[in-house]
Amino acid sequence: MIEFSSIRKEGLSVQIANAIRTAIIDGHLVVEERLPSEAELSERFEVSRSTVREALKRLAAQNLIRSERGSSGGAFVNRITHDEAQESLVTTLRLMIGMNNIAFEEAIESRFTLESACLGLAANRRSDDDLADLRAELQHQRSGSISDEDFCASDVAFHSIIGRSTGNPLLAFQMAGAVEAMQPLMNMLVYRLRDRQRITDLHAAIADALEAKDADAAWQHLEALASYTRELADQRRAPRLNGPKVGNGAAPEPASV
């Protein structure tokens, strides 16, 4: 184990959390290594066990460590899973969108910009498996019986697969995170049946272009999809201007479609 230097100002638990976090990120504590027990840490830092615990909870919330109970238990440096990382990414992006006056148009633009960058790579690299996955989602979307929620989920999946098709796990990660983070926004759009049809057709066109490894065509159809999304967003807003004032603004969900 390493020596933690002593502590001075600001909340004790915060300082302890920072000390350990730094040790992890700087690599002094490697993945799966076990930290000293809470009792030992509290002696080492000369604080009570509760204080150490609060520090550990902070780190656990960031997925940096994981606590196991029992005789050979303790706190271990966590090998973060892809899912945990993605959840964390999504949370961060959503907070960023929700609390920093990000306009709907900006969010859409950011997402489609990222996706169009992915498309360039995906068109050259997509595997047959990727293509099959895309087709599977398309079929799902075409089945008229699925709910709005399922349609949106399938939409998220479709675009995540495009990210995956780049063959670059980091790009796939960012792409999937962005798409999922914006799902609540997309959910606000009313998907009438006709809209679904149009969207699914554009998805199909993109899949075709990827199959043909035709990046230009893929871009063109993605651009069409982006415009159409903006159009739907405008439609949803414009009529309201003359209509009755919207009660909440947050939860649209017009009764039934």
Next chain:
Amino acid sequence: MIEFSSIRKEGLSVQIANAIRTAIIDGHLVVEERLPSEAELSERFEVSRSTVREALKRLAAQNLIRSERGSSGGAFVNRITHDEAQESLVTTLRLMIGMNNIAFEEAIESRFTLESACLGLAANRRSDDDLADLRAELQHQRSGSISDEDFCASDVAFHSIIGRSTGNPLLAFQMAGAVEAMQPLMNMLVYRLRDRQRITDLHAAIADALEAKDADAAWQHLEALASYTRELADQRRAPRLNGPKVGNGAAPEPASV
């Protein structure tokens, strides 16, 4: 305030944290709203104060809430600042890179792919202020006296400004996060003086292209920068194969396959 439904399995503090987190993300608790005091929460959830505290610490670690002391203190739903969000993004990306076998090439590709997407927008939208900021960083990079660390920091700043030049705060956010997250990787590259010169020249070429609003030229120079970065990375690795064993071995680890 809202009613929290009662709790059953899994760690109590985790459940409580989840309950409150959900309330925040779903908008039942709005920004700057004050949560009940720890004492009240512990009554409401029928757990001890320590348990509630650990839950709150978890949320605080995710920047979801902030605790203030004193008479009118308490836990408040946090309006996350841009910097906090970015720090969180950077941490997540770094964990993802460090713990999920992301190759150097993949990281570089992801970063330059994102940046090239930004360049297209930035070429049309960059303000004169953005341009001035880019020039300022260039001048800084040209002053031969700065340290390696400062050079890297300026490099990060330069590319973040490109993200900002898109005029899209969300893209800027993602771009800055990606660049900063990869700084440790870039730092591994030895920057000889000649390298710096070359890099700065390419930066200047990009800035010129942005000034001329010439997206194609900007892409071309960014591509050159990407290639050069890959080249440096290769140089750094290849000679080692015949040389003495590397002390640390933090990155490679092909030892056993």
Next chain:
DNA sequence: AAACATTTAATTGTCAGACATTTATACTTT
């Protein structure tokens, strides 16, 4: 009456010690 000082109340931060729960290991019994 206004400015300043003091007390008070509410709230989070920390501490200490106890008990409950979980889990691996060592031991005992069959």
Next chain:
DNA sequence: AAAGTATAAATGTCTGACAATTAAATGTTT
């Protein structure tokens, strides 16, 4: 040898107390 049992070590939770901080109420002086 296998199965069951005790044991020890660790985290999870509870309880109650005190310290530190802050805002507001209260009191005091000019």
